[in-house]
Amino acid sequence: MTLRPHHVAGLAEAIERVRAFAAPADVVLRAYFREHKAMGQHDRALVAEGAFAFLRRMRSLDALAQTRNARKLALAVLVRDLDHSVRELDGLTRAAEREWLADFKARQGMALPDAVAADLPDWLWQRLGAAYGTVRREALAKALLVPAPFDLRANVLKTSRDQALAALAAESFRVAPTPFAPHGLRITGRPMLARHPWLADGRLEVQDEGSQLVAHLVAPKRSDLVVDFCAGAGGKTLALGALMRSQGRLYALDVDARRLANLKPRLARSGLSNVQPEEIAHERDARVKRLAGKADRVLVDAPCTGIGTLRRNPDLKWRHDETALVELTAKQASILDAASRLVKPKGRLVYATCSLLPDENEAIVEAFLAAHPEFHAVDAAKELARAKIPLDTGPVLKLAPDTHGCDGFFAAILERRPEGGA
Secondary structure: OOOOHHHHHHHHHHHHHHOOOOOOHHHHHHHHHHHOOOOOHHHHHHHHHHHHHHHHOHHHHHHHHOOOOHHHHHHHHHHHOOOOOOHHHHHHOOHHHHHHHHHHHHHHHOOOOHHHHOOOOHHHHHHHHHHHHHHHHHHHHHHHOOOOOEEEEEOOOOOOHHHHHHHHHHOOOOEEEOOOOOOEEEEOOOOOOOOOHHHHOOOEEEOOHHHHHHHHHHOOOOOOEEEEOOOOOOHHHHHHHHHOOOOOEEEEEEOOHHHHHHHHHHHHHHOOOOEEEEEOOOOOOHHHHOOOOOEEEEEEEOOOOOHHHOOOOOOHHHHOOHHHHHHHHHHHHHHHHHHHOOEEEEEEEEEEEOOOOHHHOHHHHHHHHHHOOOEEEEOHHHHHHHOOOOOOOOOOEEEOHHHHOOOOEEEEEEEEOOOOOO
């Protein structure tokens, strides 16, 4: 794309807005684009890509750019992260800006502290080192700086993965099956699929492969009563409903009415008739108590730091700190405890996060099992093998972008013992 003055100005304004961290970056950018309706599709793509590149590598950029000026930062992103040459910018910049850009390029080889070079806050850099060791931390940090691929799930109520692969390949998309999730597809590059007919009519859903795999650990039967306890916008709800072939009953609970509102059009497109979205005030809501001891399967996709999704949500690493982590772990423990009351004897409870931090994962599960002897852990690898999914990460599901190519996810299967069982 040939750069124009409005590209630099648009990216500078987007950077100014997203770095305020007043809301999630995708929400901020959607609002910005609504205000600039005349902006074309390719212009929007460039501005969005630049804004996310800024967030992805903000800490090293701050150190090397040595300025808070949004226009200069936009120029730096275009050159360093989006691979435009300084020469391309000659007609768009003043002499002083060109001089500044030359100095910026000269500083690219400057030694930076490890956490700065990795574009992670100190607290997260330290915790990843403690959890994974220095060598694996380096690999994780590099993987988290690479933009995520575009994963889709074929809705088996309406199509098959093979049919979807053939249709997208015929349209010259670079598409392949996901390596593990049996209904997943992965498109490389920067596809513009927002208005694609297969998404519009529900044959395909945007969903990361890791998220799809969590649904297979829940492994609902068609006649089951299933509860998605923190349903959000419903990606896993829809995957569960498809596995149930739109039979049984599937409750989608959440405390956020806006997120549930986002589920409704997706639900309408999906063809599912077994899903009942319900807003709850909190995890002890009367609607929750009504389901006590009745659920065959309960999924707790707990609110978390989202560290496993930094490739697609890079602002999260700047929006969270250790105080937020402490608050979240307390909330996770409380939600898991409340959700466990819904599970019937011999029923299954799956605890999942999109975090890479043991504080939000193993520590929560270990504390829950210590306090709830009526539950025991079930081997996740055996459940995946039963579903003919060629993946073994041990007794719990542990996915990471450096080793599996998908978002970072954790999931543990917990089952309630039979009544009177030990």
